[in-house]
Amino acid sequence: MTPSVDHLLTTATIDWTTVLPDAVRLLDWSPQGRLLALAADGSALVEHPDRVTAPMTPDPCDAVWLGERALAVVDPLDGLVTAGFHRVRPLPFRGARRVETHGGRTVVAGDGRLAVFGHLGIDDTPEVIWTGIGVSHACAHVGGTMWVIGGTGGLALVDVALGCVDTRLKLPGIVALVPRGAAGRLVASDLAGVIHVLELRDLDNGTELTGYCDPVRHLSMSPDGRTVVAGADDELTLWTISEDGTVAGEPTCVVAHNATITALESSERGFLASGDEHGVVHIWSPLLTEYPVATLQLGTEITAIAWDSSGDRLACGAVSGELLVADIMAGALA
């Protein structure tokens, strides 16, 4: 969706807030707008503030909705813990790190391996693909049967239908990864502080965005793939990417927060939400990069931010367990 002038009249209205038993570690929205908030102690809030589960796993590192009525939580020791399938024991996967789902497949990335499950309520036996990039730190669906995995040894583009690695790119440790399959583009940041803008049709010839002395852990890309936003320290950097994947001009830098940025996420409407270690969440419009169009405040460091698929609802979690859901409405010009 193309951003309009209406963005300038944006309002953020808090719908509800609650407090989880521990720090909010992860947020995920289901396709129909149900919220999953995973706490550091393994308990999970499902949809409503009064619906919090008992701890599912002692040290969860990732979680995802499986449709609307089931979810999967990843623990490096226990493996894949599922809820909604009447399964008592976790699916063992030692060293599991990331889980994602798309098109009826659930993919778990781990220690050099990728486990591809079918419907988790029926099929317990995954197809295992060796990625050859060491420990996985990021995993995302890019389109069709293609998935991209970022790990210690670089990037791997995997065709899960064929069960093989399509392309492997050697990079010094991927820390963040954002694909935009519709735009045929993905961005990845590595341990050396370099952001790689890569065209899916030709991963070997990408563009490097440099100038960071530390790894860029907070990375985002607009839905059309034309703007890459990087959060480092208290600063946001906006890079404009041209049609052919090259950088168009100098980036725009904004000192966006008074403290270190700890979370960053862009919405389908083109809004950007950034959170910092003082609990401040700013909403940004691509039309106005100098000032946030709306601001929310939580009590402690922001640990997770997630937009729903419509781009109208925003969930923010903090280290104190505080969870806030707000409606973000672009104004209407008369």
Add this chain to the structure above:
Amino acid sequence: MKYPRTPPDEPETERITRRPRVPVTVLAPDYQQTDLLHRFAADGDNFVIASDETLASAGLLGLIRVGRAAVIAPDVTSRTPGCECCQVRVDLVDAIRHAVLRRSAPRRLIMVVDRATANGRDRACDDDPASDVVTCIHTIQADSEIERLTRLDGLAVEVDARSASTRLACELRLWSEQTEAALAIADRIVVTGARQLTTSARTAVTHELRMVNRIGRISLDNPTETGVDDLVDLDAWHRAPQCGVGSPRASSSRSERRTPAIDTVVLTRHGLLDPDATDAWLDRVVAAAPARLLRFQAALRVSTHEHRVCVRGSRSVMRSQSERDPAAMSPLEPRTDGDSVVVLIGRELDRHSLSERFASIEATL
């Protein structure tokens, strides 16, 4: 390396909301020794970060269930491909984030680095970065996220007295290169089983350790009986270097013939230093041999700062802060503005050249 900026006046509310950085004590126990780990785990203030094998062998896997431990699996890579001095343990970042970003953050983190081998029994594992204490120390200081959440408090290395004494008597290699590097930069060396040695054997082992380490305290007491309070809350990396704690004495023993592979160079200088010239000298020190520089610690009197500037680092990373900063000083430490002191610990350091160049830094009158 840049000197710290003078902190601007901050509103009171901003200071209150800032989270204190959690101190990290790195523990390198001797091969398959779990006594020290048990003592640390007994203290409810400590959060243990260790491999699942270590926790399992110590019978402490249950700590994970109660949210007092996190598991790490060595995941080593280099920020610059092929560069040894840029090697980092990526797994530590997630583990520390998971440990610290909790509703009730732990008071201390105890990070256990498994030693693949002890006492040089297996040369093949000498180059394994997964068991390299220096790589862990470097990662804690080099990674911006870890630096934001934690501060390196101290390094405690355990040595088995009986094994060391036996190997010393047999004139065998005492420890692997990695163990020697860990010992050289340790703030505390715990010699377990020392009570079972004769007085002369204890003296010989202590002498060998002092040959390698000139900055830390060597404890021959049995910490499993006396507790581990002496190993935590050291604040050893953020303050002025404590050098010359018992310099090696002249000895006629045959160990005297062995030259330690790791040098400790101590440089002192009177008067105010020019900040730019000092900065340039520090850059040259790091650039000369980052992979060989295991630990760097300094307290420098530069003309632009009222108090000394404490500089610390290992390999290619250096961090600095004012000695006046509360985190830079122990509460019991008297405020002194003495001379500039630099301690460098590393392999094949050119003591003469370092000394000459440090002495030639322009002074500010």
